[in-house]
Amino acid sequence: MVLKWVIGKAKACKYFVMQSIIVWGSEVGNTIHDGRIIHIDQLRGIALLLMILVHAAATWKPSQLHQEHVLAIFVASLGGLAAPLFIFIFGWGIGRSKNTSFQKNIIRGLVLFFAQFLVNLTVPHLFHPFSPGVLTLIALLYFFAPIWLYTINLSFKNIPLWPVICCILLFTPMFITLPDATWSQRTIPEGVVSWLHLAIFSGTYPILPWLIFAIIGGCVAQEKTSKINRNYVILSGLILSLCFFIYALHFGKTYALPSGEAVLTFFPANVPFLISSLTGIGLLWVLVLKIPEFTGLINLGRFTLTYYIIHFLPFRFWHDIDEKHTWSMPVSFSVIIIYTILFWPLSLLHHRVAPNYSLEAWMKRLSSRQ
Known part of the structure; x- marks a missing residue:
């Protein structure tokens, strides 16, 4: 019975994918405005909204909503795409750049270290003030860009090795992560060696395995995936993701949680999460090519770093307001949705009034001096 249902869903997914998949790497949206690719900015905007949504939901979720509730799982699944999408787009940008100097990457990485410090203080x-986070991950990827970009071009007897490298990264969570680590153990470094261990292996966004998103983004940018049947790859990802869901239903397990006992977990990023995230990125890449151009979404994509830091400010002062006032589920969800959508008109106003005042503009000015 379960097998028939999976096959039926797979056929439906196959029809959708075959009708809508465009050559993933070479047919990125060609619409350019102010020297920026609209398709990529819209993807960044979506990633930012998903990030704000999941953080707001984690902060102001109603007490009566347990983690296994379908709404909690839905929000966690959507929000779980945000960081992978950011890292993928970062890898795509680095892979596409031809004239970026090592000095510029160092400056951008240092700015991101500073930005992570601001987030931690917020x-x-x-x-902890020195907790490595997603901005730390991107900073380190800037620093080591020459190394991981080099691996993209490695081959053995004319056989590219990047798929092997990605497979190794995909399964690293099975060997190096600490599934039972507490939040404090993932975020509080006890010294330099501890900080490095968190940043590389066991923190919230460790290089291993998160590097996989940057490498695949770089491969797409450099058209290394042009000989791969992308329809088959994304369809396979959809089937596997569906199987994870069926497995959770059949054995009575929680499908997705930020951390804990679940089939998909974000902290640490386990193998099912990585597979599902890569599949989601592929689908979003295609879908965004087909949607109209939304000015607000484009502007959000231009100020992702700035708004990423700003969106934490209310959490500092009102992170327990839902508990003090015992918000009901409708109130909590209304606040979460309104707060997330609020950044859309804010980006329109920002771009109209002060487009050159942002952390992105500051980073660009600093790096352009080199």
Whole structure:
């Protein structure tokens, strides 16, 4: 019975994919505005909204909503795409750049280290001042870009090795992560060696396995995936993702949780999460090529770093307001949705009034001096 249902869903997915997949790497949206690719900015905007949504939901979720609730799983599944999408787009950008110097990458990485420090200070109830986070991950990927970009071009007897490298990264969570680690163990470094261990292996966004998203993004940018049947790859990802869901239903397990006992977990990023995230990125890449151009979404994509830091500010001062006022589920969800959508008109106003005042503009000015 379960097998028939999976096959039926797979056929439906196959029809959708075959009708809508465009050559993933070479047919990125060609619409350019102010020297920027609209398709990529819209993807960044979506990633930012998903990030804000999942953080707001984690902060202001109603007490009566347990983690196994379908709404909680839905939000966690959507929000779980945000960081992978950011890293993928970062890898795509680095892979596409031809004239970026090592000095510029160092400056951008240092700015991101500073930005992560600001985030940590903004929400001290969540992070230690020196907790490595997603901005730390991107900073380190900037620093080591020459190395991981080099691996993209490795081959053995004219056989590219990047698929092998990605497979190794895909399964690293089975060997190096600490599934039972507490939040404090993932975020509080006890010294330099501890910080490095968190940043590379066991923190919230360790290089291993998160590097896989940057490498695949770089491969797409350099058209290394042009000989791969992308329809088959994304269809396979959809089937596997569906199987994870069926497995959870059949054995009575929780499908997705930020951390804990579940089939998909974000902290640490386990193998099912990585597979599902890569599949989701592929689908979003295709879908965004087909949607109209939304000015608000495009502007969000231009100020992702700035808004990423700003969106934490209310969490510092009102992170327990839902508990003090015992918000009901409708109130909590209304606040979460309104807060997330609020950044759309904010980006329109920002771009109209002060487009050159942002962390992105500051980073660009600093790096352009080199």
